[in-house]
Amino acid sequence: MIEEIDKILTEAETKMKASVxxxxxxxxxxxxxxxxxxxxxxxxxxAYGTRLKLNEVATISTPEPRLLMVTPWDKSLVPQxxxxxxxxxxxxxxxxxxxxxxxxxxxxxxERRKELARLVSKKVEEGKVAVRNVRREANEKLRAxxxxxxxxxxxLKRAMDDVQELTDKHVEMLDEAQKAxxxxxxxx
Numbered sequence: 001m002i003e004e005i006d007k008i009l010t011e012a013e014t015k016m017k018a019s020v021x022x023x024x025x026x027x028x029x030x031x032x033x034x035x036x037x038x039x040x041x042x043x044x045x046x047a048y049g050t051r052l053k054l055n056e057v058a059t060i061s062t063p064e065p066r067l068l069m070v071t072p073w074d075k076s077l078v079p080q081x082x083x084x085x086x087x088x089x090x091x092x093x094x095x096x097x098x099x100x101x102x103x104x105x106x107x108x109x110x111e112r113r114k115e116l117a118r119l120v121s122k123k124v125e126e127g128k129v130a131v132r133n134v135r136r137e138a139n140e141k142l143r144a145x146x147x148x149x150x151x152x153x154x155x156l157k158r159a160m161d162d163v164q165e166l167t168d169k170h171v172e173m174l175d176e177a178q179k180a181x182x183x184x185x186x187x188x
Contacts, residue, residue: 005159012138016131016170023127027181035062035105045084068103116185124178135167
């Protein structure tokens with residue numbers, strides 16, 4: 001029944017990888033003192049009677065390290081885009097010339113840096129919890145196989161060690177992402 005063990009391990013690795021990638025995407029939306037189009041990833045705009053992501057109605061560019069430029073494809077959407085950025089929880093103040101929206105990225109205060117570092121820690125911890133949940137789920141499936149006498153005790157022990165190895169590898173990836181993001185925040 002080695003195929004079943006391999007299937008459980010492959011499934012666990014896929015889910016753990018997805019958890020790490022989701023956490024990394026979350027971290028990319030956290031604002032540092034440098035302009036990054038990803039910080040606008042969660043901004044939605046009321047357009048054409050529905051809510052659309054900002055990147056679905058405009059081009060976002062970073063012409064300077066502390067400036068984002070948003071160019072809506074439909075110029076009539078400029079006021080809605082401006083309003084969406086203002087009402088987002090990013091704390092950014094856009095200015096518009098009627099066609100292009102410029103968003104200056106202010107330097108971070110020491111207090112804000114610490115707040116963002118705590119937010120990064122929280123997001124990474126959520127990612128670790130997701131990885132550990134995948135581990136628990138995989139271990140439960142392995143124990144069920146043993147109870148059904150499809151695998152032996154030795155196979156169970158080896159497979160659970162493999163699951164732990166996968167968990168450690170993905171938790172380490174999350175720790176590295178956290179370290180990199182916190183350095184980025186503190187150096188910005």
